[in-house]
Amino acid sequence: MSIEVMIQDGESYLMNNYKRLPISFVKGEGMKLLDTEGKEYIDFLGGIAVNSLGHSPHVVVEALKDQIGKLMHVSNYFWIDSQVELGKILAHNSFGDKVFLCNSGAEANEAAIKLARKYAYKKYGSHRNEVIAMTGSFHGRTLATLSITDSKKYQEGYGPLPEGFKMASFNDIDALKNIVGDNTCAIILEPIQGEGGVTAAKAEYLKEVKKLCLEKDILLIFDEIQCGIARTGKLFAYEHYNVEPDIMSLAKALAAGFPIGAVVATDKVAVAWQPGDHGSTFGGNPLACTAAVATMKEVVEKKLWMRAEMVGSYFGQQLQLLVNQYPFVKELKGKGLMLGLELEMEGASIVAKAFEKGFIINCTAGKVLRFVPPLIVTEEDIDGLMVVLKEIFNEMEVVE
Numbered sequence: 001m002s003i004e005v006m007i008q009d010g011e012s013y014l015m016n017n018y019k020r021l022p023i024s025f026v027k028g029e030g031m032k033l034l035d036t037e038g039k040e041y042i043d044f045l046g047g048i049a050v051n052s053l054g055h056s057p058h059v060v061v062e063a064l065k066d067q068i069g070k071l072m073h074v075s076n077y078f079w080i081d082s083q084v085e086l087g088k089i090l091a092h093n094s095f096g097d098k099v100f101l102c103n104s105g106a107e108a109n110e111a112a113i114k115l116a117r118k119y120a121y122k123k124y125g126s127h128r129n130e131v132i133a134m135t136g137s138f139h140g141r142t143l144a145t146l147s148i149t150d151s152k153k154y155q156e157g158y159g160p161l162p163e164g165f166k167m168a169s170f171n172d173i174d175a176l177k178n179i180v181g182d183n184t185c186a187i188i189l190e191p192i193q194g195e196g197g198v199t200a201a202k203a204e205y206l207k208e209v210k211k212l213c214l215e216k217d218i219l220l221i222f223d224e225i226q227c228g229i230a231r232t233g234k235l236f237a238y239e240h241y242n243v244e245p246d247i248m249s250l251a252k253a254l255a256a257g258f259p260i261g262a263v264v265a266t267d268k269v270a271v272a273w274q275p276g277d278h279g280s281t282f283g284g285n286p287l288a289c290t291a292a293v294a295t296m297k298e299v300v301e302k303k304l305w306m307r308a309e310m311v312g313s314y315f316g317q318q319l320q321l322l323v324n325q326y327p328f329v330k331e332l333k334g335k336g337l338m339l340g341l342e343l344e345m346e347g348a349s350i351v352a353k354a355f356e357k358g359f360i361i362n363c364t365a366g367k368v369l370r371f372v373p374p375l376i377v378t379e380e381d382i383d384g385l386m387v388v389l390k391e392i393f394n395e396m397e398v399v400e
């Protein structure tokens, strides 16, 4: 199908909820994407922090090919070996003991909230149901996850949203202490916020949050959907802080491009769920789990977080040079290969110009250029992007 026909038919038959660029890709390999017109792009977005092993990663493709001919779906009435294997890998490599599997990030956060509420309900009764989230947060697009997402725009028109959610100012422990009460059952936050502008939690703040949670038996939920799975230089971002949550949600890069979500929890919390308390038809599906097992083995065996730290450090240094050189580039944000450049102005036009020059980048929170490339990105790829960003920034300087 040509891109023209695709756009025409797409506008006729698909809902208009995405602002799509007039581009379609036909093939991906490593850092590269090829569009219908034969143009090649270097991908620094990685499907929004999903394609952590690059496009068409051999280990995942081969594992899926093998599995698809054997068994695609059976339901959770039965044991699924790759689901068990994935649970074991996640438990052995994190703070957690038990895992629940689902299909997306929002679903993982819904499950995390339900698990936290059930735990508090069984221990303290139904009044203890309040979940506190942070300003700048993004946790998904379902009704409950919208309630803990700090965006009036995303929430508008969907009321009434579920009750029992409050918002505290991120990185402000006093604000949190003022909001926490007898009905608080959980605090949810992203150790490094993604959509909110690549903003990392402060080390002292997270320590204080943990202390508060321990004092009041409030569950701490970390949403590592974007910052997890080796992206920030540790397998999980909480490791930077030496602060462990009670519950963690994962998705995005967990299966390197195959849809999946997961909730990891300690035994203390997980025991709140008994058969029938939660479920998902596709959750933990053999294909998704096969892809995730192959991904996680690759990540763990190759210690890809070390690569993220090393290449991310080089990337960060190069981006810092832009902060030093261009007055409208305010600040370098993030860790490892989850990096942001905060600008004085909106970044959409820079993203569009980078696209024209064959580089896929992204802008979040209006003014933050976001870079979440596959973890296989090389210094050469980064050098190529720097040339392009400088070209774009130099043209802007002339205009302004």
Ligand SMILES: Cc1ncc(COP(=O)(O)O)c(C=O)c1O
Binding pocket: 048, 104, 105, 106, 107, 109, 138, 139, 140, 141, 190, 194, 195, 223, 224, 225, 226, 227, 251, 252
């Ligand atoms: C931190 C975080 N949580 C949750 C989500 C929602 O995940 P999904 O789009 O898979 O529902 C996202 C997606 O961007 C995210 O970045």
